[in-house]
Amino acid sequence: MANKNPSPSTRFGAGQANASRGRQKAARDKISAAFLEALNDTFHEPNAEGGSKGLDALKKVRDEDPATYARIFAALMPKQLEIEDNRPEDNLTDEEVELLYQDQLAKLRGPAAEPAPIVAPGSQRVN
Numbered sequence: 001m002a003n004k005n006p007s008p009s010t011r012f013g014a015g016q017a018n019a020s021r022g023r024q025k026a027a028r029d030k031i032s033a034a035f036l037e038a039l040n041d042t043f044h045e046p047n048a049e050g051g052s053k054g055l056d057a058l059k060k061v062r063d064e065d066p067a068t069y070a071r072i073f074a075a076l077m078p079k080q081l082e083i084e085d086n087r088p089e090d091n092l093t094d095e096e097v098e099l100l101y102q103d104q105l106a107k108l109r110g111p112a113a114e115p116a117p118i119v120a121p122g123s124q125r126v127n
Contacts, residue, residue, distance in 0.1 A: 043054030062069045092100070 043052060045053045047053045047056055058069070058072075061072070089097070089100075
């Protein structure tokens with residue numbers, strides 16, 4: 001349990017620079033960036049066939065331990081997704097939906113396309 005009333009001499013006072021306490025700003029970002037860069041380098045390390053060792057490792061895990069393979073992808077997915085359903089047709093009344101439906105049906109059934117006239121090869125005019 002943490003001490004609720006630490007000694008004033010050991011407290012971090014306002015305006016004091018104390019580099020020995022806490023993590024420096026952006027230190028986690030630098031470590032994360034360095035780790036991801038190293039991971040990327042090892043993933044793209046070439047194998048004997050000219051492919052990548054990272055892809056070979058993923059294929060091996062996929063074939064030998066599908067549960068771990070699934071956990072890899074689950075760990076990479078966002079924990080929460082925000083899905084907005086803002087389709088304009090959701091605001092239409094039943095009558096407007098019916099009109100749109102009838103309009104689409106009329107377009108589909110529309111007049112049959114007239115076949116293009118057949119032109120004999122010798123009768124074509126060139127301008």
